[in-house]
């Protein structure tokens with residue numbers, strides 16, 4: 047005999063404002079199997095939970111239906127409450143009458159009717175629920191961090207600090223990310239390298255941290271606590287264990303015309319290179335596209351000069367497999383390509399640069415040793431125009447619809463640094479809005495205007511035209527004065543929008559972690575679970591989740607580390623018991639289910655069956671590996687015999703819901 | 710029955726990871742769509758057996774919509790590819806049986822697309838309302854007296 051209890055939550059006025067909760071409880075109390083129905087202001091509160099527990103004990107309930115907010119909010123809360131009153135936690139179903147009813151309907155009558163139907167469906171389902179117990183799987187006590195920017199570095203350091211092993215996979219030859227490229231950092235103006243490189247060295251020296259630089263993730267299998275990850279170590283043609291990072295090879299290499307990617311192509315370097323002086327690991331890499339030896343088999347200079355014998359022209363990509371309990375994504379960002387913004391003459395004139403290029407031009411380790419010179423003729427610029435929001439907040443389709451968040455602040459920084467070092471240089475900033483919400487941010491921007499005399503003009507730059515005399519004619523509008531302006535500039539700096547790294551999309555597919563329409567990774571909950579991906583065991587750190595500056599990146603990085611540590615300290619994880627199982631009597635061993643299972647969870651076993659004529663027969667039947675099955679249900683639909691079913695979402699349960707809704 | 714009074718019965722299957730969350734987001738943002746839509750949560754769009762859809766029509770549903778993650782984004786990697794293939798077949802078969810193609814639909818709605826969810830549901834309800842009641846597969850014997 048079913049004894050079902052129904053609990054209707056008011057959620058303050060969130061539900062009760064549009065749904066007549068008393069009427070819902072009353073209507074549902076007449077449903078078959080229902081022996082108890084009540085309403086309460088906040089079911090999730092302690093007293094609300096006690097109401098549920100008491101009713102379970104008092105009426106010996108066999109199933110519980112809570113009409114409340116989304117199960118994504120409080121399913122676990124109510125399951126725990128049921129379990130503490132002695133009812134199996136999977137005997138609880140939730141009717142979502144807030145997100146999918148009271149919040150979207152205005153009319154009381156309509157919303158109440160719908161709430162009753164949703165409640166009815168949940169009752170019909172719970173009547174067919176079966177008690178389930180989660181099995182336990184061990185946790186691999188090692189974490190993987192993908193991306194070695196400041197986000198990945200901070201996360202790895204924090205995890206290692208708690209005593210767990212961490213691997214960093216970085217696709218570039220060195221860790222450091224964008225922060226290694228920038229010069230000074232807002233809002234304090236301390237030098238980026240001075241605060242970053244000690245952390246990079248800490249990573250290299252920490253015995254719990256292993257850095258796979260110049261490597262990529264190739265495959266991800268498994269699930270929370272038990273991931274198996276394939277890593278490709280790309281051939282750098284230098285034996286990492288032998289190279290001492292002395293740099294002699296880079297001096298002697300004759301292929302000096304190789305674009306220096308670390309300086310964003312603003313100058314050149316040799317074909318064998320170490321990206322920058324403080325690179326970690328400090329190991330040389332050969333750029334195969336430019337090395338004469340690798341391309342034509344002629345040269346071999348570096349191998350002759352290397353006293354450590356580290357050069358290996360025959361090195362191959364290496365494929366490694368490692369096991370991890372948790373994975374942190376920290377793949378960061380890049381400025382967008384400016385192909386869609388012809389009006390700023392970025393492709394035509396070398397004196398039109400992006401802000402990141404400006405960072406290199408101003409950096410003491412950059413192409414001009416820190417003296418700001420025009421890229422075209424290496425002269426001192428007297429007038430510089432900054433253009434904000436190039437491709438940010440752009441709904442035209444050319445750029446990105448979102449605000450890149452960091453540009454207002456770094457432009458204020460650039461303007462200030464330039465005015466400080468070169469007081470004879472006039473600086474104009476064209477902006478749509480100046481957005482400086484952050485600790486000491488607005489003060490920082492005001493200093494640029496008030497103390498450093500930077501000309502901030504609210505308005506848009508229409509066109510940048512390179513002139514015969516080498517100047518750039520900037521046509522713009524001043525919206526506040528209502529004037530058209532023409533400025534003869536020596537340099538134009540574009541605050542290009544930032545976007546997630548291009549490799550993030552394929553990584554998301556491998557990790558089955560979801561992304562938003564802009565390819566930023568989605569968090570499990572925008573407010574309450576900001577550093578976890580909806581996929582268990584995958585965590586998010588840094589700009590891969592959304593635009594942010596360094597302080598925010600570091601905060602999120604440490605938060606992600608805390609979540610990872612919380613996972614790795616557990617010895618065992620409870621796994622989801624809503625998994626597939628085959629009815630052996632019905633299964634004919636056809637393999638249809640095995641072919642669709644994305645996890646390879648289905649194997650076959652030979653079973654002995656008693657036949658009606660008292661003989662026995664051995665048949666091959668499907669068997670689901672409970673630790674591997676993730677409960678997608680693909681197999682249940684593929685099965686032609688109707689033998690495969692999914693616990694918690696069985697054919698019977700779903701059809702009961704359909705029936706209840708259509709009644 | 711005049712069209713204005715006709716309230717279609719619509720069953721919406723939503724996968725737990727994207728579309729159900731998208732529907733939640735529509736709610737959080739207070740985006741209205743008709744109350745005729747009733748959502749059934751499934752782990753993945755590939756959990757939806759064609760039988761469930763036939764059952765809905767048999768029990769008098771006027772439209773059935775199936776929502777999953779965008780292709781490539783399925784939480785279980787490939788589930789929605791199965792869905793896409795299975796539903797293409799099923800919907801043509803239903804069409805052959807006289808259940809207009811417009812009464813069935815597959816949509817990809819991500820967890821971030823609350824606005825899309827509401828828009829899809831408004832549009833679907835409008836389409837089904839215009840088609841009117843569906844009697845083709847309805848089994849009257851299933852109705853309670």
Ligand SMILES: Cc1cc2nc3c(=O)[nH]c(=O)nc-3n(C[C@H](O)[C@H](O)[C@H](O)COP(=O)(O)OP(=O)(O)OC[C@H]3O[C@@H](n4cnc5c(N)ncnc54)[C@H](O)[C@@H]3O)c2cc1C
Pocket residue numbers: 192193194195196197198215216217218221222223224225228230231232233261262263376377378379380381401402403405452456459544547549550553587588589590594595596597599
């Ligand atoms: C011009 C400019 C100036 C700035 N100035 C400031 C400032 O003054 N103050 C401030 O607070 N912030 C500033 N910022 C913002 C700052 O750069 C970022 O907040 C910070 O770099 C974010 O760190 P991250 O680790 O998330 O990303 P990143 O620095 O982009 O690091 C990501 C790392 O992951 C690696 N990676 C990417 N994909 C993969 C993959 N598939 N596999 C392996 N590795 C991968 C990348 O190679 C990179 O090393 C500035 C940004 C710009 C563009």
Ligand code: SF4
Pocket residue numbers: 625626642643644645646647648670674675676677678679680681682692
């Ligand atoms: S439900 Fe079936 S197809 Fe999905 S993971 Fe489990 S066994 Fe594989």
Ligand code: SF4
Pocket residue numbers: 628629632633634635636637638639640667668684685686687688689690
């Ligand atoms: S698809 Fe069904 S019948 Fe075929 S092997 Fe799997 S469970 Fe058995």
Ligand code: FES
Pocket residue numbers: 724725726727728752753754755776777778783784785788789
């Ligand atoms: S989980 Fe959404 S379609 Fe598979």
